[in-house]
Amino acid sequence: MRGSLGAVIGRYPSSDGGQMGGIIRHNRKCRDIVFLVIFIAFWVAMIVNSSFGFNQGNPLRLTYGLDYKGNVCGDKHADPGLRELELRYWLNPNQVYQSGLKDSQFKLVNARSICLLDCPIPSEDSLNWVCDYPEGEIRLSMDDWIDRNYDYFEFLTPEMRNTSLQLQGPCYPVIFPSVNVYWSCQFIARVSNVSLKHWQQMGGVNINEDIIIDKSIHRSINSRSSVLKRYMADIGKSWPVLIVCGGILPLFLSVIWLLMIRHFVAAMPWITVSLFNILIISVTMFYYLKAGWIGNDAVNPIIGEHDPYVHVYGRELHHLRAVAVLMTFIMVVALLTSIAIVRRILMATSVLKVAAKVIGEVQALIIFPVIPYTILAIFYMFWLSAALHLFSSGQVLQNDCNSNCCAYDLVSKRVNCDRCCGYSIHYTPHIGVAILFHLFGCYWATQFFIACSSTVIAGSVASYYWARGGTSPEIPFLPVFSSMKRLIRYSLGSVALGSLILSFVESIRFMLESIRRKLKVSSTTPDNWFGKVAFHTSSFCLRCIECTIKSVNRNAYIMIAITGKSFCKASAISTELIINNILRIGRVNVIGDVILFLGKLCVSLASALFAFLMLDTHKYRSGHNKISSPLFPVLVCWGLGYVVATLFFAVVEMSIDTIILSFCQDSEEHQGTAQYAPPLLIETLNDQNEMQRLTQGPQ
Numbered sequence: 004m005r006g007s008l009g010a011v012i013g014r015y016p017s018s019d020g021g022q023m024g025g026i027i028r029h030n031r032k033c034r035d036i037v038f039l040v041i042f043i044a045f046w047v048a049m050i051v052n053s054s055f056g057f058n059q060g061n062p063l064r065l066t067y068g069l070d071y072k073g074n075v076c077g078d079k080h081a082d083p084g085l086r087e088l089e090l091r092y093w094l095n096p097n098q099v100y101q102s103g104l105k106d107s108q109f110k111l112v113n114a115r116s117i118c119l120l121d122c123p124i125p126s127e128d129s130l131n132w133v134c135d136y137p138e139g140e141i142r143l144s145m146d147d148w149i150d151r152n153y154d155y156f157e158f159l160t161p162e163m164r165n166t167s168l169q170l171q172g173p174c175y176p177v178i179f180p181s182v183n184v185y186w187s188c189q190f191i192a193r194v195s196n197v198s199l200k201h202w203q204q205m206g207g208v209n210i211n212e213d214i215i216i217d218k219s220i221h222r223s224i225n226s227r228s229s230v231l232k233r234y235m236a237d238i239g240k241s242w243p244v245l246i247v248c249g250g251i252l253p254l255f256l257s258v259i260w261l262l263m264i265r266h267f268v269a270a271m272p273w274i275t276v277s278l279f280n281i282l283i284i285s286v287t288m289f290y291y292l293k294a295g296w297i298g299n300d301a302v303n304p305i306i307g308e309h310d311p312y313v314h315v316y317g318r319e320l321h322h323l324r325a326v327a328v329l330m331t332f333i334m335v336v337a338l339l340t341s342i343a344i345v346r347r348i349l350m351a352t353s354v355l356k357v358a359a360k361v362i363g364e365v366q367a368l369i370i371f372p373v374i375p376y377t378i379l380a381i382f383y384m385f386w387l388s389a390a391l392h393l394f395s396s397g398q399v400l401q402n403d404c405n406s407n408c409c410a411y412d413l414v415s416k417r418v419n420c421d422r423c424c425g426y427s428i429h430y431t432p433h434i435g436v437a438i439l440f441h442l443f444g445c446y447w448a449t450q451f452f453i454a455c456s457s458t459v460i461a462g463s464v465a466s467y468y469w470a471r472g473g474t475s476p477e478i479p480f481l482p483v484f485s486s487m488k489r490l491i492r493y494s495l496g497s498v499a500l501g502s503l504i505l506s507f508v509e510s511i512r513f514m515l516e517s518i519r520r521k522l523k524v525s526s527t528t529p530d531n532w533f534g535k536v537a538f539h540t541s542s543f544c545l546r547c548i549e550c551t552i553k554s555v556n557r558n559a560y561i562m563i564a565i566t567g568k569s570f571c572k573a574s575a576i577s578t579e580l581i582i583n584n585i586l587r588i589g590r591v592n593v594i595g596d597v598i599l600f601l602g603k604l605c606v607s608l609a610s611a612l613f614a615f616l617m618l619d620t621h622k623y624r625s626g627h628n629k630i631s632s633p634l635f636p637v638l639v640c641w642g643l644g645y646v647v648a649t650l651f652f653a654v655v656e657m658s659i660d661t662i663i664l665s666f667c668q669d670s671e672e673h674q675g676t677a678q679y680a681p682p683l684l685i686e687t688l689n690d691q692n693e694m695q696r697l698t699q700g701p702q
Contacts, residue, residue, distance in 0.1 A: 031489065031567035035496030042451065042499040049444045052437050053389035060392030064399075064428055065236035067091065067186050068116065071410075073399045073426035076118035076186065083136050083145055088118040089627070092188040093220070094133060094175040098408060099190060100211040103219030111223050113404050113425040115172070120149055122181040122188040125195030130202055132156040132167075134174040139413030141173075163411060168207045171418055172411040176202050178210055183306040184315055185233060185631060187224055192217040221315070224304075230318045233631040235394045238387065240628050241618060241636040245387075248614040249643030250380055254373075256606045257651035261362065261369050264655060268359040272348040272598050276341050279601045282608035287334045289615040290327035293633055294320065306629050319632035326634060344597060355595060358658040365463050367483040368658075372650045375456040379449065379646065386445050393438050397428040443510055449646060450502035454560055455490060457653050458498055462486030462564035464661040468669075469565075469679050486564060497563050497570040501556045508552055561661050577664070584667040599656050603648040610644030611637050 067076035068091035079086035093099050098114035101107050123133050132154045137143035141155055148155065156174045159167065167174040178198050181188035192214045202210065223229065238245070264271050288297065295301025304317040362368050402424040409420040466482040490498070558577035559570055566573065617623075618633040630636065669679050 031493050033493055033496065034563075034567070034569040035500045037496070038500040038503065039496035042447075042495075042503070045444065045447070049441070049448075052440055052444075053385070053393070055437060056389050056393035056396050056441075059398075060394070060396035062236070062239055062391045062395050064395040064397075065232040065239070065391065067118075069399065069426045069428070070117050071115045071422075071425055073401065074118070075399075083138070085118045088120055088149075089186050090119045090122060090183055090188055091116050091186065092119045092122065092133065092181070093190070094135070094172065095170050095408075096175075096179055096190065096210055096216060097170055097208075099219050100213060100216045103215035103222075108405070109408070110402070110404070110425075111219055112427050113402055113408065113423065115408065115410055116425070119153060119188070122183050123153070123177045124180050125177050125198040127197060130198050130205070131177040132174040133177055135172055135411075135413065137413075139416065141413055166411045166418055168205060170208055170210075171409055173413055176207065176210075178202060179216065182315070184220075184304050185224055185229075185306070185317070187220065189220050189224065189315060190216050225318050227318075230631075232394070233319070234635040235391060237630040237632065237635050238639060239391050240630055241623065242387075244614050244617045244623075244636055245639060245643065248610045248617060248640040250647070252613055253606050253610050253644040253647035254376060254651075256609055257372075257648050258369065260602055260606070260648075261651060261654060264355060265359050265362050265369070268355050269352050271355065272352055275598055275602045275605060276344070276348070278605045279608070280338060280341055282605055282612060283330075283334050283337050286608050286611050286615070287327070287330040289612065290323060290330050293615075294324040294327045296324070296327065302632050304631065307625060317631070319634065323632060323634055341601070348598075355598070355655065355659075357662050358655040361464055361467055361658045361662065362654060365467055365482055368460060368463060368654045371459065371463075371483045372456060372654065375452045376647060376650055379452050379650070382448055382452075383643070386441070386448075390438075390441055390445075393434070393441055395428075396434055396437075397430040399426055400429050401426050443506065446509060447502055447506040450505050451499060453646070453649055453653070454498045454502045454556065455495075456650050457557065457657050458490050458494060458560045458564045459483065459486045460653055460657040461561040461661045462489060464658045465561070465565045465665060468662055468665045489564070489567070493567055494563050497568075497573065498560070500570040501559060505552055505556055508548060512548070557657075557660060558664065561657070561664055564661075565665070580664060580668060583671070595659055596656070599652050603645055603652055606648035607641045607644035611641040614640040 061075060061078075063075045063077055067078075067089050069075060070085075070091065072082070074081035074085055076085055076091050077087070077089040093111070094115045094117060098109065099111065101109045102111040102114055117133075117136060119133070123131060125131060131152070134141075134148075134153055134155050137145065137148045137155065140160075141158060143151070143155055143158075154174070156164070156167065159174065163173060166172060176198065178194055179190045180193060180195065181190050183189075192212070194210075194212045199210065260271075263274070267274075291297045292300050293302050302317075302320050302323060304315050304319065401422075404424040407420065408423040409418050410423075411417070412419040412422075460483075463482040463486045466486070555574055555578060558581060559574040562568060562573035562577045563570065566576065568576065614637045615633060618630065618636060622628050623630050623633075666680050
C-alpha cells in the first residue's frame with residue numbers, strides 16, 4: 004500500500020502542458036542553500052589554513068635534522084650554505100654518551116651537531132678529525148672543507164688544539180665508526196683501537212666507550228615523532244609513484260572494467276572474484292617480503308653501503324610486520340568469502356546486465372567520471388603539498404636547558420658556554436588543530452565530489468528509466484550533461500549536507516577509536532564483563548552506523564536527482580521506499596554490491612601491487628630519494644585507487660540502485676505492474692517467484 008508521501012515518481016504535466024515520463028524537471032528549486040554557503044566558507048578556510056603551511060613549513064624538516072645553529076641539514080639557504088650536506092653528525096661522543104644515561108638531564112638535541120656529506124669513519128693507521136664549519140680565522144671555503152674530509156686540525160693554533168683535546172672543539176676526534184641511518188650518523192659502539200690509542204697519546208680526555216652511545220642516537224631516530232615525519236617525507240619523495248599508481252593506473256583499470264562490463268558482462272563476476280584472490284595474495288606476499296619473513300629483502304634503515312655485520316632495526320620494520328599479519332587475516336577472510344558467494348554469482352550477472360544495458364544506451368556515463376576524477380586529482384595535488392608543509396610548519400627555537408657544554412667559537416676566538424642549548428622544532432597546539440582541519444577537509448571534499456558524481460549518474464539513469472528505456476524522444480539528448488546542469492543549479496547544497504553528515508560521523512568514529520586504543524594501551528579497560536562487552540563492541544557499532552549512513556546517503560542522492568527534493572526529504576522518501584520493499588531489493592542487490600566492492604578492491608589492490616614494484620627500484624632503495632618504508636606510499640596508492648574506482652564504479656552501482664528503486668516505485672504506483680521498466684529488466688527478473696516479490700506491495 005502507498006504511504007502518506009503520495010506519488011513520488013509519477014506522471015506529471017510538463018512545462019508545455021503535455022505529459023512527460025517522470026518528474027526529472029518538475030517543481031525544482033534550490034535546496035539546502037545554507038549548507039552550500041557553509042561548504043564555500045569551508046573551502047575559503049582550507050585555503051587560508053594551507054597558506055599558513057606554505058608560509059611557515061619546510062618539508063626538508065621531515066627528513067633531515069638540525070645542526071647546532073638551528074639550520075636544517077640540506078638547506079641551501081642556511082648560514083653557512085648546506086646544500087647536499089644532508090647528514091646530521093654529533094661531534095662530541097661524550098655528549099652522546101651523557102644523553103643516553105637514565106638520570107641525565109642532558110638531551111641529545113642539545114649535543115653539538117653539524118651537517119656533513121657522509122658519515123666519518125676512523126682511520127686505520129692514524130687519527131681522523133671532524134672540525135666545525137670553517138669561519139673566523141679558518142680561511143677555508145665550504146667546498147675545501149668538504150674536500151679535506153672536514154679536517155683542518157693542522158691549521159689550528161695551540162689554544163685551539165688544546166680545547167680540541169678537551170672535546171670543546173673546534174675539531175673533534177673520530178673514535179667510533181658511524182653509519183647513515185635515515186640521514187643521521189648512527190654511532191656504532193665499536194671503538195677504533197688505533198684511533199683511541201693516538202688520541203690518548205696526544206693527551207685527549209677520557210672518551211666513554213659504553214653501548215649507551217649506540218642506543219642514545221637509536222632512540223632519537225626511532226621516536227614516534229621522527230617515524231611520523233619520515234612517513235610524511237616518504238609521501239613527498241614518492242610523488243611519481245602516487246601519480247602513476249594512485250592516479251593514472253586506477254583510471255586506466257576502471258575504464259577497462261567498465262568497458263568489459265559493457266561487452267563481457269556474463270564473465271565479469273568470475274573474472275573479478277578470481278583477480279581479487281590473486282591480487283590480495285600478491286599484496287600480502289609483498290608485505291611478507293618487505294617485513295623480512297620471505298627472502299632477505301627486509302626494509303633496512305641504513306642508507307648506502309655499510310658493514311654487513313652492522314644490524315640496525317627501526318619501527319618501520321615492526322609496522323610492516325604488523326600490517327603483514329593483518330593482511331594475512333584479511334586474505335583468509337576474503338578467500339573464504341569469495342568461495343561462499345560462488346553460488347550467487349549468477350544472480351550478480353543478472354543484475355549487472357541491467358547496468359550494462361544502461362551504459363550501452365547512455366554511453367556518456369563511461370566518460371563522465373573523468374570530470375570529477377580531474378577535479379579530485381587537482382585537489383589531491385594541492386592537498387598533499389599543503390599537508391607536507393603543515394606537518395613541517397613548527398618553529399625552530401633554541402631549547403631551554405641548563406647543561407654545561409662549552410665549545411670553541413671561531414668568530415669570538417674563545418670558548419663560549421652561552422650557546423650550549425641546541426635547537427628543536429616546536430609545534431604549538433594550533434598547528435595540530437590545523438592538521439586535523441586539513442585532514443577533515445580532505446575527507447569532506449572527497450565525499451562531496453563522489454556524491455556529486457553519484458547524483459549526476461543517478462539523474463542520467465533515471466532519465467533513461469522514466470523515458471521507457473531511452474526509446475522515447477522525451478529523454479534528453481545528453482542526459483549526463485542535463486543531470487550535471489540540474490545538480491549545479493539546484494542540488495549542490497543537498498550534496499554538501501549529505502557529505503558533511505558522513506564526514507562528521509566518520510570523524511567522530513575515528514576520534515572514539517583513537518580514545519579506545521589509548522585506553523587499551525594504558526590498561527584502563529573496564530574490569531567487569533559488561534564494561535568489556537561495551538568496550539569491544541563500540542568500534543563495531545560505529546562501523547555499522549557509518550555503513551548505514553553511506554547507504555542512506557546513496558539512496559538519498561538518487562531521490563535528489565529524480566525529485567529535486569532537499570537532502571532530508573529525499574532521505575525520508577528513499578528510506579520509506581526501501582523499508583516498504585526490503586524483501587524486493589535486498590536479495591537482488593546485495594550480491595551485485597559485493598561484486599562491485601570486490602571490483603573496487605581489485606583496482607586498489609592492483610594500484611598497491613604496482614606501487615610496491617615501483618618502490619622496489621634502485622631510486623627508492625638508496626641515495627637521496629630512499630624512502631624509510633613502502634608502507635605509507637602503498638597505503639596512499641591503495642586509498643587513491645579505491646577513490647578513483649569508486650568514481651567510475653558508481654556508474655554501475657548507481658545504475659543498479661536507481662533502476663531498482665525506480666522499478667519498485669513504478670510497480671507500487673501502477674498496482675504491481677511496472678509501466679516504465681525497460682524490457683531487459685523484466686527479462687532479467689522473469690523468474691515468477693522473484694517477480695512476485697518485486698511487484699507485490701507489502702502485506
